[in-house]
Amino acid sequence: MTVAIPPLSLRNVSRSFGSFQAVADVSEDFGPDELNCIIGPNGAGKSTLLNMICGTLSVSSGSIHFGDVSLGGMPGEKIANLGIARKFQVPSVFPSLTVMENFHVSAANDLSQDGLDRILDTVNLHADSQTPAAELPHGKKQWLEIGMALSMRPKVLLLDEPTAGLSADETRATAEFLRTLKGRVTVVVIEHDMAFVRDLKARTIVLHHGKVIASGSFADIERNDLVRDVYLGRK
Numbered sequence: 247m248t249v250a251i252p253p254l255s256l257r258n259v260s261r262s263f264g265s266f267q268a269v270a271d272v273s274e275d276f277g278p279d280e281l282n283c284i285i286g287p288n289g290a291g292k293s294t295l296l297n298m299i300c301g302t303l304s305v306s307s308g309s310i311h312f313g314d315v316s317l318g319g320m321p322g323e324k325i326a327n328l329g330i331a332r333k334f335q336v337p338s339v340f341p342s343l344t345v346m347e348n349f350h351v352s353a354a355n356d357l358s359q360d361g362l363d364r365i366l367d368t369v370n371l372h373a374d375s376q377t378p379a380a381e382l383p384h385g386k387k388q389w390l391e392i393g394m395a396l397s398m399r400p401k402v403l404l405l406d407e408p409t410a411g412l413s414a415d416e417t418r419a420t421a422e423f424l425r426t427l428k429g430r431v432t433v434v435v436i437e438h439d440m441a442f443v444r445d446l447k448a449r450t451i452v453l454h455h456g457k458v459i460a461s462g463s464f465a466d467i468e469r470n471d472l473v474r475d476v477y478l479g480r481k
């Protein structure tokens with residue numbers, strides 16, 4: 247049985263640090279029916295936006311709802327308990343524990359062995375299940391962390407630059423397994439790798455100076471003059 251996943255709704259969300267506005271008036275809805283990708287130049291406010299969704303940072307103004315539940319003022323742990331899982335920009339796994347032991351730390355109580363096996367297949371770590379996390383190459387550490395987030399059986403998966411430091415093949419494999427999550431988990435992924443974003447076939451949102459300057463399919467985004475001007479055209 248599949249459980250309906252409520253939309254994650256941002257309304258006029260802003261965040262300032264002192265007099266500097268890092269995120270300005272963002273209103274977006276994220277759901278499981280399509281993958282969602284956030285792109286934009288360094289310092290555009292992408293990580294700040296994810297930090298507000300998962301409760302690491304409070305909003306300065308605006309609201310974030312998960313279905314009927316307002317996330318405003320809720321501590322991160324409680325937001326995680328609602329099923330909103332987050333992978334940070336830098337991989338954080340337990341280095342001295344094996345891959346399997348890491349999963350035993352993170353997995354939801356009701357995750358079956360079958361479910362865990364499926365996740366190990368998804369993130370391509372079956373052969374490494376007895377390897378200490380410290381000995382994994384960087385790419386597999388990233389996958390382990392995504393797998394650990396999935397083992398919590400999240401409704402929403404927030405990923406901050408999951409392909410940083412991955413090879414082209416690993417990056418393609420990451421897009422492939424994220425695509426398999428469509429319809430089952432709401433995925434919001436921040437990325438700089440445009441080959442990956444093209445591959446992901448996600449709804450893409452472009453942030454610039456904290457504002458959404460374009461959204462739509464990546465094909466639409468690529469043709470957008472403003473986006474080419476401030477971001478894509480620079481590469």
Ligand SMILES: Nc1ncnc2c1ncn2[C@@H]1O[C@H](COP(=O)(O)OP(=O)(O)OP(=O)(O)O)[C@@H](O)[C@H]1O
Nearest residue numbers: 263266267268286287288289290291292293294295
């Ligand atoms: N805790 C903070 N205190 C002050 N300024 C901050 C803080 N966090 C972020 N900023 C500033 O807010 C802006 C947006 O930062 P953010 O990390 O969200 O950008 P980003 O889009 O994730 O960039 P990158 O692609 O480099 O990861 C930057 O100018 C950053 O210096």
Ligand SMILES: [Mg+2]
Nearest residue numbers: 292293294335
């Ligand atoms: Mg960032």
